[in-house]
Each structure stands twice: as structure tokens, then as C-alpha cells.
Amino acid sequence: MNENFDAFFDAWPGIQEGIIITLALTAGGALLAFVLAVVLGLAARSQHVIIRGSARVFIEFFRGTSLLVQLFWLFYVVPLFGYLIDPVLCGILALGLNYGAYGAEVVRGAINSVPQSQWEAATALDFTHWQRLRRVVFPQAWAEMIPPLTNLLIQLLKGTALASYILLQDLTFEIDQLRRTTGNTLFAFGVGLVIYFVIGYVLTLLMNALEVRAKNRLGTGPSLREIFSLAPSDPRGLEAAEK
Numbered sequence: 499m500n501e502n503f504d505a506f507f508d509a510w511p512g513i514q515e516g517i518i519i520t521l522a523l524t525a526g527g528a529l530l531a532f533v534l535a536v537v538l539g540l541a542a543r544s545q546h547v548i549i550r551g552s553a554r555v556f557i558e559f560f561r562g563t564s565l566l567v568q569l570f571w572l573f574y575v576v577p578l579f580g581y582l583i584d585p586v587l588c589g590i591l592a593l594g595l596n597y598g599a600y601g602a603e604v605v606r607g608a609i610n611s612v613p614q615s616q617w618e619a620a621t622a623l624d625f626t627h628w629q630r631l632r633r634v635v636f637p638q639a640w641a642e643m644i645p646p647l648t649n650l651l652i653q654l655l656k657g658t659a660l661a662s663y664i665l666l667q668d669l670t671f672e673i674d675q676l677r678r679t680t681g682n683t684l685f686a687f688g689v690g691l692v693i694y695f696v697i698g699y700v701l702t703l704l705m706n707a708l709e710v711r712a713k714n715r716l717g718t719g720p721s722l723r724e725i726f727s728l729a730p731s732d733p734r735g736l737e738a739a740e741k
Contacts (some may be wrong), residue, residue, distance in 0.1 A: 520661075527592075528654055533594065537602075542606045553602070561603075569664060585664050641713050
């Protein structure tokens with residue numbers, strides 16, 4: 499066991515570099531996925547058949563094909579046509595395109611869940627279509643999007659493990675190197691399990707904080723300050739009523 503920990507400390511600089519690459523893939527892929535999700539989610543609701551149809555084709559194609567195959571196409575097939583893509587950019591593109599297609603359905607469903615009366619009220623205020631989306635509809639839909647988007651973010655994090663197939667020395671690659679060094683599969687992948695869990699848990703906490711803030715701005719939940727305060731909140735104002 500001591501030999502395993504000695505090997506772990508020797509491999510720690512490499513593992514740190516692997517964590518950085520994994521975080522870069524996660525951040526870049528998540529950013530691209532979110533932008534695509536919003537654009538495609540709105541396009542899928544368009545009144546124009548061509549725009550709506552193009553969005554549906556894109557969404558169904560990237561949802562219906564394997565992330566690993568998409569990654570291989572970008573890294574091994576596209577260069578055959580004369581376009582060489584950097585491995586990190588290749589990973590970000592594959593993750594963003596794949597999870598952006600899934601996220602588009604989340605965005606579309608969340609916007610559709612906003613009551614029709616909200617649209618009608620915004621129309622009565624003489625808002626333009628984009629003003630209705632930005633000021634009335636999207637803030638309400640955003641609070642509904644966050645939980646499923648959190649799940650997609652964690653899945654995207656786990657999907658970065660495929661980056662080792664395109665020669666990226668990410669966290670999974672470094673953990674496998676540790677396994678080769680120690681010869682102990684249980685120890686090496688146990689370390690990887692813990693590191694992935696910590697990263698995923700931190701991301702979940704950040705997304706939960708976004709959800710709390712979004713709901714508080716809508717007046718449907720406590721603020722972050724109230725959640726972390728020692729004194730319990732009194733959302734119904736019972737104390738004031740008793741006085």
C-alpha cells in the first residue's frame with residue numbers, strides 16, 4: 499500500500515495537468531453546448547418551417563449518434579479533407595455539439611412550460627417578441643432549465659473521459675498511467691473515482707446556487723444569504739403576523 503501512495507505522489511503533477519485538461523474540456527464544452535442549446539431551442543419553436551426543420555435535423559442527428567463516433571470523425575476523418583483540428587478544440591467541439599443537442603430540448607421544453615398568460619401579458623405591454631423572451635419568458639424558463647442542465651453538465655464532465663482516445667492526456671489518461679505504474683487497478687481507479695466525484699460535486703453546488711438565485715429573483719424561493727444564514731427564514735411572515 500505504501501508503494502501505491504508513493505507512486506500516487508510521484509504521479510500527482512501529471513494528474514494535476516490531467517485535471518486541468520478535463521476542466522478545460524468541461525468548461526469549453528459546456529459553454530458551447532449552452533449557446534447551441536439556446537439557439538437551437540429557440541429555432542425549434544420558430545414559425546418558419548425551414549428554420550424549425552433545420553434545427554430538428556441538427557438536434558436529432560447529434561442526439562442519435564454516438565459521442566465517441568463524433569469525436570473520432572472530428573479528430574481522424576476531418577483531417578482527411580485537409581482540416582486539422584487541435585485535440586483540445588476537437589474535444590470541446592464534440593462535447594458541445596452533442597450535449598448542445600440534448601440541451602436544446604431542455605430549453606425548448608422550459609420555454610413551452612411558461613404559462614400562455616405570461617406571453618399575453620407581455621404582449622399587452624406592447625413588448626416586441628425578443629423583449630417578451632428576454633424580460634418575461636426566459637427568466638421564468640431559466641429557473642426550470644437549471645436542474646436538467648445540471649444533469650447534462652455532469653454527464654458532459656464524465657464524457658470528457660473519452661478525450662484519451664484522441665491522444666489528450668486528461669484525467670482518465672493520467673489515472674490509467676497510475677494503474678500501469680502501480681499495477682493496482684483498484685487503487686488507481688479508486689483515486690480517479692474520488693477526483694471525478696469531487697469535481698462533479700463542486701459543479702453541482704455551483705449550479706444549485708444558480709438555481710436558488712434564479713428562483714429568488716422570481717420571488718419563489720429564499721436567497722443564498724437566507725440559505726447560508728444561521729437563523730431560519732420566515733418566508734410566510736408568521737412572526738410579523740403574530741406581532
